[in-house]
Amino acid sequence: MSESIKTLGLAIREIAVGESDKIITFLTPSMGKISVYCRGVRSIKSHRIAATQLFCYDELTVSVKGDRYTLGEACLIENFFGIRSDIEKFALAQYFADLLCEVTVENEDQSEILSLALNSLHILLSDKPLALIKSVFELRLLCEIGLMPDLSGCEICNCTDGEFYLDPIGGTLKCRECIFERSGEVLDSSRAYVFVGSHVLRAMRYIVDAPKKRIFAFSAENDFLNELASVSEKYTLSQIGRGFDSLDFYRSL
Ligand SMILES: [Zn+2]
Structure with a gap:
């Protein structure tokens, strides 16, 4: 027996x-x-073709049988189509989608992560600097x-x-004195501090503490944003424990 359920969903991999x-x-x-089998949606005759593209946010009707999901209807809410007209934005959105696929799980409330993803895709449609959007998305x-x-x-010294x-x-900070000048401390040299x-620390503290509606509400010079993006990316990849082809491609642009 299969049952039919309705849910909202953002397409993060196809x-x-x-x-x-x-x-x-x-x-x-x-x-x-959830992984959903979508029959016939690549046919140009399919009425669901527009709602079954990467980054589409839909109201879905899905039939569930055991742990298998099959698409019934997909009603498009937002397609973030503007992202596709800018190769850098599209590449960054793909990296976001890959990160989401990597860290999200099945059968758990992921509403806060979905909300962050939707906010970030909306902001990608604006002219906010990509380095800022990337850092905020990763850290949050x-x-x-x-x-x-x-x-x-x-x-060490507080x-x-x-x-x-x-x-x-470890996700912790050490000051200059504690890293270089205090004697007797044996720091792990295998860790690339x-x-x-x-200024970057102030921005990072803002990003992790800000109410979710305000996370993108700051601006900064490009040099500074590049420094922030570099710290954020190194921390993210280290925590996740792997790299991403989509990130390599974004960096190559
Ligand atoms: Zn210290």
């Missing part, structure tokens, strides 16, 4: 199957990540999955101001 089918991974608010995503870095201050070094594995200047 795989072509056979002549005209797709398997689409949707991120849903209450069921988490890590916060949502319980990998928020401890940005309060040096983990000082809170100045320049720090982030341990990208990442320099975090005071």
